[in-house]
Amino acid sequence: MKALLVPKGQAESLRKQLLKAGYMDIRRKVKVRGDDLEIPVTDTIPPEFSPFPCIQQEEPEYYENAGFLHDQMQKYLEEDGLDLLPGGWQILGDVVIVTLHPDLYPVRSELGDALLTMHPYCRSVYLDEGIEGELRQPNRELIAAQDGVDNPALAIHTENVCRFKLDVTKVMFSKGNLNERIRMGKLGRGEVVVDMFAGIGYFTIHMAVHARPARIIAIELNPESYRFLVENIKLNHVEDIVEPVQGDCAKKTPVSVADRVVMGYGGNTHHYLPQAIRALKPGGVLHYHEIVPEKLMPDRSFERIHSKAREQGRKAEILNWHRVKKYSPGVWHVVFDAMIDGDN
Numbered sequence: 605m606k607a608l609l610v611p612k613g614q615a616e617s618l619r620k621q622l623l624k625a626g627y628m629d630i631r632r633k634v635k636v637r638g639d640d641l642e643i644p645v646t647d648t649i650p651p652e653f654s655p656f657p658c659i660q661q662e663e664p665e666y667y668e669n670a671g672f673l674h675d676q677m678q679k680y681l682e683e684d685g686l687d688l689l690p691g692g693w694q695i696l697g698d699v700v701i702v703t704l705h706p707d708l709y710p711v712r713s714e715l716g717d718a719l720l721t722m723h724p725y726c727r728s729v730y731l732d733e734g735i736e737g738e739l740r741q742p743n744r745e746l747i748a749a750q751d752g753v754d755n756p757a758l759a760i761h762t763e764n765v766c767r768f769k770l771d772v773t774k775v776m777f778s779k780g781n782l783n784e785r786i787r788m789g790k791l792g793r794g795e796v797v798v799d800m801f802a803g804i805g806y807f808t809i810h811m812a813v814h815a816r817p818a819r820i821i822a823i824e825l826n827p828e829s830y831r832f833l834v835e836n837i838k839l840n841h842v843e844d845i846v847e848p849v850q851g852d853c854a855k856k857t858p859v860s861v862a863d864r865v866v867m868g869y870g871g872n873t874h875h876y877l878p879q880a881i882r883a884l885k886p887g888g889v890l891h892y893h894e895i896v897p898e899k900l901m902p903d904r905s906f907e908r909i910h911s912k913a914r915e916q917g918r919k920a921e922i923l924n925w926h927r928v929k930k931y932s933p934g935v936w937h938v939v940f941d942a943m944i945d946g947d948n
């Protein structure tokens with residue numbers, strides 16, 4: 605586990621910078637080592653972020669771990685209930701998101717309080733009951749909040765120096781897509797990019813902040829997500845790059861303008877392939893996401909991309925594909941990179 609070794613006098617300002625940039629590992633405690641402090645950092649921290657030596661912590665100390673939850677919940681649950689306790693949860697900004705076995709619902713507020721004790725810098729805890737519908741909207745219930753907290757659902761989540769403002773009861777934020785977001789942040793320099801399913805700017809913000817394309821046209825249908833997309837463009841100071849477009853990408857996707865098209869969607873993405881291909885200039889690259897049963901991987905998606913390109917008299921070349929995350933048993937979220945050649 606990585607940590608920066610920092611003289612005590614300089615630790616507080618660096619800790620604030622690390623928190624702001626999203627490189628602070630907030631699960632682990634800052635440790636004293638002689639005249640220095642070991643400040644825990646995430647694996648994504650770039651070497652050039654700080655001049656201080658980056659070490660591997662021998663004995664990392666964690667804030668209360670799941671064991672603490674078990675101890676805390678003993679007064680409310682029998683042994684079989686304790687066995688159902690969650691082993692992990694998501695922290696978005698300063699909001700905890702937890703999924704619970706239905707048998708634990710009767711003690712959800714006590715469990716929420718225990719999680720707040722474990723994460724004292726967090727403001728609220730939400731019970732996650734899944735993501736629904738075409739607009740991928742979460743179903744979440746507030747189960748605990750610090751006293752006097754207003755707007756417990758509002759979070760500003762920072763990762764890889766990108767800041768995302770969101771309402772956790774209105775829009776999703778998939779932690780499983782982190783690596784894919786960071787990968788997209790390395791693509792698109794100087795290009796015209798169309799993000800057809802932009803959401804609150806999951807890929808768009810990473811690309812705009814790190815790769816600096818010439819222009820990103822970010823299309824989003826859901827008014828709630830669109831509102832946060834506009835806020836996140838300002839929050840990350842990328843107004844000069846990102847043009848937010850509210851509406852259906854089936855109608856709003858421009859023609860023959862893009863060097864790169866991102867289709868970061870888990871619904872019937874293949875229905876939107878014609879618009880995506882038509883948006884690409886010759887030699888442009890498509891990032892096509894799909895939820896695929898393992899037995900149909902990768903051929904069904906290859907065939908969908910090739911046939912839609914052929915229908916437009918164009919040629920698709922699959923550059924690479926990889927699994928982004930497991931979606932459900934035997935089903936994967938996969939992304940396919942394809943170059944589309946030939947004129948529109």
Ligand SMILES: C[S@@+](CC[C@H](N)C(=O)[O-])C[C@H]1O[C@@H](n2cnc3c(N)ncnc32)[C@H](O)[C@@H]1O
Nearest residue numbers: 739740781801803806824825826829852853868
């Ligand atoms: C699943 S989210 C994006 C997830 C994102 N790729 C990530 O990394 O977490 C898909 C977004 O597409 C939006 N969407 C769905 N159908 C759309 C359409 N026809 N046009 C534009 N946006 C659409 C949804 O509202 C949602 O915000």
